[in-house]
Amino acid sequence: MDRNQIGKWLRSPAKMANKYSLHAVYFCTGCGIIEIPPVITARWDAERFGVLPVATPRQGNLFMITGYVSLKTLKAIIRTYEQMPDPKYTVGFGSCPVNGGMYWDSYNTIKHLDRYIPVDGWIAGCMPRPEAVFVGVTHLWTLIDKGKADGYLRYRRNYAAYRRNQEMLFGELEWPALHPCGSAAGGETQ
Amino acid sequence: MTGSLRDSLEATFRDVVVAPPGDDRLSVSAPADSIPAVLRYLREKSFDHLALISCVDWIERGRLEIVYLLACYMRNDTDYLSEQKLHVFVRTEIPREEAALHSVIGVFGNAEPYEREIHELYGVHFHGHPRLIPLFLEREYEVPPFRKDFDTRRYVEQTFGSIPPVEG
Numbered sequence: 259m260d261r262n263q264i265g266k267w268l269r270s271p272a273k274m275a276n277k278y279s280l281h282a283v284y285f286c287t288g289c290g291i292i293e294i295p296p297v298i299t300a301r302w303d304a305e306r307f308g309v310l311p312v313a314t315p316r317q318g319n320l321f322m323i324t325g326y327v328s329l330k331t332l333k334a335i336i337r338t339y340e341q342m343p344d345p346k347y348t349v350g351f352g353s354c355p356v357n358g359g360m361y362w363d364s365y366n367t368i369k370h371l372d373r374y375i376p377v378d379g380w381i382a383g384c385m386p387r388p389e390a391v392f393v394g395v396t397h398l399w400t401l402i403d404k405g406k407a408d409g410y411l412r413y414r415r416n417y418a419a420y421r422r423n424q425e426m427l428f429g430e431l432e433w434p435a436l437h438p439c440g441s442a443a444g445g446e447t448q
Numbered sequence: 449m450t451g452s453l454r455d456s457l458e459a460t461f462r463d464v465v466v467a468p469p470g471d472d473r474l475s476v477s478a479p480a481d482s483i484p485a486v487l488r489y490l491r492e493k494s495f496d497h498l499a500l501i502s503c504v505d506w507i508e509r510g511r512l513e514i515v516y517l518l519a520c521y522m523r524n525d526t527d528y529l530s531e532q533k534l535h536v537f538v539r540t541e542i543p544r545e546e547a548a549l550h551s552v553i554g555v556f557g558n559a560e561p562y563e564r565e566i567h568e569l570y571g572v573h574f575h576g577h578p579r580l581i582p583l584f585l586e587r588e589y590e591v592p593p594f595r596k597d598f599d600t601r602r603y604v605e606q607t608f609g610s611i612p613p614v615e616g
Contacts, residue, residue, distance in 0.1 A: 329586040358608075363600050365593045366585060369608045376614075412615065419614045426611050428586065 266403070276319065276345055277308075277402045280395065283318035284311040285338055288325020290352040293385050302388040307395045315341040320398075322391075323377075326354035326361045327368050329427060336424060339375050340436045344410045347402070349394055350380045359384060373423050376409035376416075413437075453493065453534070460489060473535045480540045480549050483516070487538060487555045490518055495536055497521045498552075501562035503570045507596040511541045512570060514549060544595075548573040569594035 267274050282304075284294075298304045298311050312318045315338045323335060339348065350371050353359040358369035371377055378401060381394040401407035413420060417437040425431055453474065454466045461482055467475040478486045487498075495518040504513040516538040542549055551574040552559045563574045564583040571592035574580060587607075591598040 328584075330584065333586065363604055365589070365598070365600050365603055365607075369604075370611075370613070372615075373611050373613055416614050423611050423614065427607075 273402060277399050280307070280309045280320040280347070280398070281312045281318045282309055282320040282322055283315050283338060283342065284313065285315075285321065285323075285335070287323055287327055287331045287335070288352070288354060290324030290354075290385055293351075293388060293391070294322070294324060297388045297391050302392075304391070304395075307392055309391075309395055315339075316343065318342055319346045321346060321348045322351045323348065323355045323371055324351040326352075326359065326364075327371060328366050329368065332368055332374060332424075333428065336375060337433065339413075340433075345407075346410050347378045347398060347407050348375060348409050349398065350377050351391070351394075352386060353382055353384045356380055356382060368427070374420065374427075376412045376420070378407040378409045456493075457486075457489070461486060472533060473537060476536060476538045478538060478540050480514075480542050483514075483538065483540050484550055484552050484555055487516060487518070487552050490536060490538070491555060495520050498556035498558055498562075499535075501559060501566060503566045503572065503594070505544070505570065505594070505596045506541075507544070510544045512544050512547050512572060513539055513541050514566070514572070515539050516552070542572070547571060548575060550574070551576040553577065568592065571595065 263274070282294075282298075286294075294311070296302055298309070304310070309320065315321075319342060321335075321339055321342060327335065339346070350356055354361055354367070355371035355377075358364070358367060361367040362369065368374065379394060379398055381390050383390055386394075398407060414437050417435070418439040421431075421435060421439060457464055457466050457476060461478065463479050463482060464486060465477040467477070476486065476490075497519045499517040499519050502515045502517070504515065506513060518536040518538065520533070540549070547570070549572060551563055553563070553576070560577070561583060563577055564580060566572050567574060567577070567580050568582045568585050569592055585593075589598070589603075593600070593603075
């Protein structure tokens with residue numbers, strides 16, 4: 259262990275433990291998932307960074323949205339995200355979740371992922387190299403250190419607004435609200 | 449050899465037009481009503497593989513063209529007769545308005561997802577299809593999205609452009 263980090267470990271052991279054990283939900287959307295097998299296997303070995311793929315969302319705390327998000331996938335993404343335990347971090351991977359990418363004009367692909375679930379960071383590129391994943395992960399460490407990777411808190415705080423956006427696309431959702439929606443239907447910062 | 453299949457098709461079905469065969473393909477145009485019969489006949493002529501069903505929107509003519517692509521499976525390459533190496537395109541045209549057609553699931557079971565897909569993307573109704581529910585799409589579309597009068601840009605602007613950012 260790095261001696262410089264002993265202070266951090268003593269101050270906030272939970273945060274440090276979270277930071278170095280990112281368990282990525284192995285959720286495949288779009289073409290970006292093709293970059294993930296090399297990332298997690300021997301060639302690039304994401305375990306050096308404490309990133310491991312897990313089978314179910316209930317065991318994971320890192321959610322990488324790898325590629326374009328069709329409406330049907332978005333539904334699965336929302337349900338997966340809501341099943342993950344706190345604290346959880348979302349990373350948009352590739353240019354399609356950022357702004358639609360080359361699917362900007364598509365009738366069945368959402369354009370901005372952060373309007374439906376909170377996103378803590380982005381890895382731009384089409385496709386990003388495995389090295390970019392590691393740069394993203396180390397940035398995420400910094401954000402966790404500074405307490406800025408607070409997507410799950412923002413989701414709770416602005417749940418009414420997120421839920422409203424989700425329902426604008428899908429109509430009535432078939433699962434109950436995760437958090438109380440309250441009366442602030444416009445969200446906090448609207 | 450291709451001549452014999454062509455002759456037998458034209459002899460069996462009065463209203464079927466067989467185009468002169470190209471290099472390795474045979475184009476068969478048939479009216480919508482006789483499509484199941486034509487496909488069944490071709491299946492018995494050893495064209496037992498429905499590779500795909502596709503749809504073309506001829507908006508100027510106000511017609512939708514449904515294309516069935518058939519091929520022939522053999523265990524060994526040497527088993528093929530020369531005419532069985534053909535790809536057979538069976539085409540039919542239906543009006544764009546109230547587009548409807550008989551399902552061919554009774555002939556080829558794997559037509560089921562293709563017909564569902566054409567139903568949701570082109571708005572073609574298939575009579576006798578057991579579950580004509582959307583295959584990929586989640587939303588209702590006023591105009592089926594693969595028809596040429598579907599204005600994608602306007603739709604995207606209205607649907608996705610109307611969703612506000614949550615923060616910032």
